[in-house]
Amino acid sequence: MTEFKNTERELHFFRLRLSAVALFVLICFGLLLSRFIWLQVYKYAGYASLAEDNRISVVPVVPNRGLILDRNSVVLARNFSAYTLEITPSKIRGDLDAVVDDLATLVEIQPKDRKRFRKLLEESKNFESTPLRTRLSDEEVARFTAQRYRFPGVDIQARLFRQYPLGQVASHVIGYIGRISQKDSEVIDDTDDATNYSGTDYIGKEGLEKSYEAKLHGTTGYEEVEVTAGGRAIRTLSRTAATPGNNLILSIDIELQKIVEEAFGDRRGAMIAIEPATGDILAYVSMPTFDPNLFVEGIDQQSWEALNTSLDKPLVNRPLSGSYPPGSTFKPFMALAALELGKRTPQMTISDPGYYYFGGHKFNDDKPGGHGQVDMYKSIVVSCDTYYYNLASDLGVDAIHDFMAPFGFGQKTGIDLEHERHGLLPSTAWKRAAYKTAAQQKWYAGETISLGIGQGYNAFTPLEMAHAVANLANDGVVMKPHLVKILEDGLTRARTTTVAKESYRIPLQQKNIDFIKQAMAGVAREGTSARVFAGSEYVSAGKTGTAQVVGIKKGDKYDAKRVSERLRDNALYIGFAPADKPRIAIAIVVENGGFGAEAAAPIVRKAFDYYLLGKRPERKKDPAATAEAAGTEADSAAALKADAESVGGPRPGAETQGNQE
Numbered sequence: 001m002t003e004f005k006n007t008e009r010e011l012h013f014f015r016l017r018l019s020a021v022a023l024f025v026l027i028c029f030g031l032l033l034s035r036f037i038w039l040q041v042y043k044y045a046g047y048a049s050l051a052e053d054n055r056i057s058v059v060p061v062v063p064n065r066g067l068i069l070d071r072n073s074v075v076l077a078r079n080f081s082a083y084t085l086e087i088t089p090s091k092i093r094g095d096l097d098a099v100v101d102d103l104a105t106l107v108e109i110q111p112k113d114r115k116r117f118r119k120l121l122e123e124s125k126n127f128e129s130t131p132l133r134t135r136l137s138d139e140e141v142a143r144f145t146a147q148r149y150r151f152p153g154v155d156i157q158a159r160l161f162r163q164y165p166l167g168q169v170a171s172h173v174i175g176y177i178g179r180i181s182q183k184d185s186e187v188i189d190d191t192d193d194a195t196n197y198s199g200t201d202y203i204g205k206e207g208l209e210k211s212y213e214a215k216l217h218g219t220t221g222y223e224e225v226e227v228t229a230g231g232r233a234i235r236t237l238s239r240t241a242a243t244p245g246n247n248l249i250l251s252i253d254i255e256l257q258k259i260v261e262e263a264f265g266d267r268r269g270a271m272i273a274i275e276p277a278t279g280d281i282l283a284y285v286s287m288p289t290f291d292p293n294l295f296v297e298g299i300d301q302q303s304w305e306a307l308n309t310s311l312d313k314p315l316v317n318r319p320l321s322g323s324y325p326p327g328s329t330f331k332p333f334m335a336l337a338a339l340e341l342g343k344r345t346p347q348m349t350i351s352d353p354g355y356y357y358f359g360g361h362k363f364n365d366d367k368p369g370g371h372g373q374v375d376m377y378k379s380i381v382v383s384c385d386t387y388y389y390n391l392a393s394d395l396g397v398d399a400i401h402d403f404m405a406p407f408g409f410g411q412k413t414g415i416d417l418e419h420e421r422h423g424l425l426p427s428t429a430w431k432r433a434a435y436k437t438a439a440q441q442k443w444y445a446g447e448t449i450s451l452g453i454g455q456g457y458n459a460f461t462p463l464e465m466a467h468a469v470a471n472l473a474n475d476g477v478v479m480k481p482h483l484v485k486i487l488e489d490g491l492t493r494a495r496t497t498t499v500a501k502e503s504y505r506i507p508l509q510q511k512n513i514d515f516i517k518q519a520m521a522g523v524a525r526e527g528t529s530a531r532v533f534a535g536s537e538y539v540s541a542g543k544t545g546t547a548q549v550v551g552i553k554k555g556d557k558y559d560a561k562r563v564s565e566r567l568r569d570n571a572l573y574i575g576f577a578p579a580d581k582p583r584i585a586i587a588i589v590v591e592n593g594g595f596g597a598e599a600a601a602p603i604v605r606k607a608f609d610y611y612l613l614g615k616r617p618e619r620k621k622d623p624a625a626t627a628e629a630a631g632t633e634a635d636s637a638a639a640l641k642a643d644a645e646s647v648g649g650p651r652p653g654a655e656t657q658g659n660q661e
Contacts, residue, residue: 059199059222059223059224059225060198060199060200060220060221060222061199061220061221061222061223061239061240061241061242062160062199062200062201062220062242063217063218063219063220063221063242063243063244063245063490064079064160064218064242064244064245064490065079065160065162065177065202065216065217065218065244065245066215066216066217066218066244066245066246066247066248066488066490067079067247067248068174068208068209068216068247068248068250069247069248069249069250070249070250070252070253070254070257071249071250071251071252071253071280071485072253072254072255073249074254074255075165076164076165076166076170076174076250076252076254077162077163077164077174077209078162078163078165079160079161079162079163080160080161080163081158081159081160081161082134082135082136082158082159082161083135083136083140083141083156083157083158083159084131084133084134084135084136084156084157084158084159085103085107085131085132085133085134085136085140085144085154085156086129086130086131086132086154086155086156086157087099087100087117087129087130087132087153087154088129088130088153088154088155089121089130089153090153091152091153092152092153092154093152093153099151099153099154100114100117100132102150102151103132103144103151103154106140106143106144106147107133107136107140107143107144108133108140109132109133112300113132113133115300115301116297116298116300117130117131117132119298120179120298129155129157131297134159134161134297135161136156141156144156159201161296161297162176162177162202162296163293163296164176164291164292164293166254167291167292167293168261168289168290168291168292169254169257169258169261169289170252170254170257170261170284170289171207171289171290171291171292172207172284172286172289172317172318172319172320173207173208173250173252173284173417173483174207174208174209174292175204175205175206175207175208175209175210175211175292176204176205176206176207176209176292176293176295176296177202177203177204177205177209177295177296178202178203178205178295178296178298179201179202179203179297179298180197180200180201180202180203184203188203193214195220196217196219196220197217197220198220199220200217200220202296203217204216205295206292207292207417208248208250208416208417208483208484210418211416211417211418212246212248212416212484215245215246215248215487216245216246216248217245218242218243218244218245218246218490219242219243220242221239221240221241221242221243222239222240223238223239223240224237224238224239225237243490243491244490244491245490246487246488246489246490247487247488247490248484248486248487248488249484249485249486249487249488249495250483250484250485251275251278251280251281251282251482251483251484251485252281252282252283252284252483253282253283253611255610256273256282256283256607256610256611257283257284257285259606259607259610259616259617260273260283260285260603260606260607261285261287261289262617263602263603263606263607263617264285264287264590264603266288267287267590267591267593267599268287268288268312268313268318268590268591268592269285269287269318269570269588269589269590269591269593270285270286270287270318270319270322270462270588270589271283271285271319271462271586271587271588271589271603271604271607272284272285272319272462272463272465272466272467272481272586272587272588273466273584273585273586273607273611274466274467274470274481274584274585274586275470275583275584275585276470276471276473276474276479276576276582276583276584276585277474277479277582277583278479278499279470279479279480279481279482279499279500280482280485280499281415281481281482281483282584282611283607284319284483285319286316286317286318286319286320286322287318288310288312288314289314290307290314290315311566317417317419318462318589319461319462319463319466320415320417320419320420320421320461320463321419321420321421321461322461322462322589323421323423323424323459323460323461324459324460324461324462324547324570324572324589325454325455325456325458325459325547325548325570326454326458326460326465326545326547326572327453327454327455327545327546327547327570327572327596328383328385328453328454328543328544328545328546328572328596329454329465329469329543329544329545329572329573329574329587329596330451330452330453330454330458330545331379331380331383331388331452331453331454331543332380332472332516332519332520332543332574333403333404333407333409333468333472334388334391334392334395334400334452335376335379335380335391335516335519336403336472336508336512336513336516337395337399337400337403337404338376338391338394338395339376339509339512339515339516340403340508340509340512341395341399341403343391343394343395344376344391345376346375346376346377346515347375347376348375348376349373349374349375350373350374350386350387350390351370351372351373351374352365352367352370352371352372352373352374352384352386352387353369353370353386354367354368354369354370354371354386355370355386356385356386356389356390356449358389358393358445358446358449359445359446361446361449363385363386363389363449363450364385365384365385365386366383366385370384370386371384371386374386374387376515376519377515377518377519377522380516380519380520380522380523380527380543381519381522381523381526381527381528382527382528383523383527383528383543383544385452385453388452388453389449389450389452389453390452391452392448392449392450392451392452392453393445393448393449393452395448395452396448397426397427397428397443397447397448397451398427398428398429400448400451401425401426401427401430402427404425404468405425406478406504406506407467407468407471407472407506408464408467408468408471408478409423409425409460409464409468410422410423410424410425410460410464411425411464413463413464413467413480413481414480414481415463415480415481415482415483416482416483416484416498417483420461420463421461422461422464423458423459423460423461423464424457424458424459424460425458425460426447426451426456426457426458428443431443454545454547455547455548462587462588462589463481465572465574465587465589466481466574466585466586466587467481468574468587469574469575469576469585469586469587470576470585471506472513472516472517472576472585473517473541473576473582473585474582475508475510475513476505476506476507476508476513477502477505477506478502478503478504478505478506479500479502479503480500480503482498482499482500484498485497485498485499486498517541517579517580518579520541520542520543520575520579521539521540521541521579523541523542523543523544524536524539524540524541524542524575524579525539527544528544528596528597529542529544529573529575529596529597529601531597532597532601532602532604532605533601533605536605536608536609537612537613538577538578538608538612538613539577539578539579539580540575540576540577540578540579540608541575541576541577541579541582542573542574542575542576542601542604543573543574543575544572544573544595544596544597544600544601545571545572545573545574545596545600546569546570546571546572546594546595546596547569547570547572548569549566549567549568549569549570549592565592566592567592568592568593568594569592569593569594569595570589570590570591570592570593571589571590571593571594571595571596571598571599571600572587572588572589572590572596572600573586573587573588573596573597573600573601573603573604574586574587574588575601575604575608577608577612578612583611583612584607584608584611584612586604586607586608588600588603588604590603
């Protein structure tokens with residue numbers, strides 16, 4: 001049976017299917033058109049920006065760090081350009097150690113370079129470029145460049161490096177920079193200046209490099225660079241120049257600094273020299289010192305252990321954080337307190353039998369049999385302990401504290417360095433706050449006696465001592481000590497002075513100040529430091545001091561030869577010159593140096609001679625001359641002992657024994 005097709009029906013279904021397909025295609029094209037319009041019209045700006053970003057790379061331009069110079073424009077910290085071999089770990093294919101080994105066949109890579117590289121890898125992010133070798137020679141750069149295609153992720157960068165051309169000189173003042181650590185990054189990210197550190201690898205770590213970081217760093221610039229899909233730069237489209245950091249011009253006279261550091265030799269201690277009228281710090285010495293260049297690229301383990309484990313503690317900033325009893329250098333201030341508070345007149349005398357009894361305790365003077373009749377002038381010139389034992393008892397601890405505090409004792413000076421500590425100027429309120437039990441909190445009258453000769457609880461930083469003597473030399477006008485004298489704009493060279501106006505004035509009678517200055521001039525003319533300053537072309541004023549490091553058992557007599565070197569007395573000296581119109585004031589501590597007149601005063605003489613007269617110490621030329629000089633120094637020391645004074649203070653379970661200065 002023959003079946004006939006229904007042509008009309010099939011044609012109808014075909015048309016339906018065709019319409020459905022056409023509708024589907026139309027919808028698809030409609031969706032594509034809608035998406036096209038959405039992307040090309042409504043999203044054009046955004047995607048155009050993304051495309052531009054893929055084509056253009058924004059590269060930070062790190063600014064030149066500001067220079068550090070002394071008051072005479074001698075460069076203390078500068079920058080230089082050098083090539084660095086760097087690795088970006090995220091771009092390395094294969095084993096990183098194998099890549100380093102291959103690089104070592106082209107460029108010298110020492111074990112210390114590998115150790116530093118590993119340490120930096122731990123502190124940096126995986127996508128950051130990390131230096132493997134710094135300061136490549138031109139030959140090494142050429143060898144690597146020829147083989148660069150073999151090392152994706154490894155490149156050579158031209159970078160600026162910090163250098164301290166004078167090495168160890170004034171290192172505690174200048175400080176140093178180092179690579180930005182993870183901790184540094186966290187601190188930077190919390191500040192408003194975070195974007196300014198884009199591309200910056202180094203930051204100030206210590207000294208002025210740290211305290212003036214914001215001024216030294218400068219402002220980061222940017223370059224817009226056109227790059228290929230592979231990231232290779234084609235051309236620079238635009239550039240916003242970086243603004244270099246400000247230069248720091250210090251108040252330091254670096255030649256004076258050198259002379260004092262050389263005079264210290266291998267001895268430990270500190271010295272601060274200040275211009276009283278301005279607060280300019282002329283020399284800031286902490287001995288021993290260190291080479292800040294070691295820290296710039298990351299100090300090696302051997303050098304770090306040598307510095308960190310040394311008994312001499314070269315990393316300790318002694319003027320800023322060291323704490324020392326002032327010894328007899330405290331006596332001029334005690335005498336001034338007596339005059340101002342009406343406890344003594346210059347003419348009043350005491351009879352010194354060579355000791356002072358109080359509460360059944362014997363406080364010894366240095367001179368057996370005593371100094372006889374002693375007035376205030378003589379008490380300073382010969383440094384009579386008995387006079388000041390008696391005076392301290394009459395004044396009382398709180399009166400001493402209240403008078404001394406405005407001079408800066410026991411107070412932070414506010415110097416432009418971080419981490420300053422203050423010393424201890426005792427009072428009854430201090431003791432109540434410092435101790436827990438009632439017996440410990442009580443102030444005993446016998447504890448006041450040793451304060452008069454700068455012992456007992458008294459302990460001050462060398463910076464505080466220098467600040468105090470500068471305030472005395474400046475007739476009670478207090479100037480804030482500072483190291484940076486001028487800020488110089490790195491671009492325009494415009495200068496801004498940082499010298500502050502006077503902080504305040506200590507209300508003192510001029511006649512009393514003049515008397516104390518005359519007595520201190522007597523110390524250098526006829527007193528304990530007369531031998532040191534004999535023949536000087538100027539009149540200086542000063543006061544020697546010797547402070548106990550350990551107590552002496554009852555019945556024993558102090559003998560430096562029988563005491564371990566590090567347990568011997570500290571030698572101190574304070575002074576200013578010229579005595580009538582002071583241009584320089586100094587405080588110095590020579591740790592375990594013994595007599596102030598023997599160890600400390602000669603260094604001060606050299607500092608005064610250079611600063612006031614331009615004289616430089618004669619250098620020893622040969623062993624014979626050295627031996628002869630040593631013999632002369634020994635003879636001088638023996639003579640000084642005969643004229644020296646006492647500064648002993650009481651210690652628990654020990655008889656108070658005066659020490660010669």
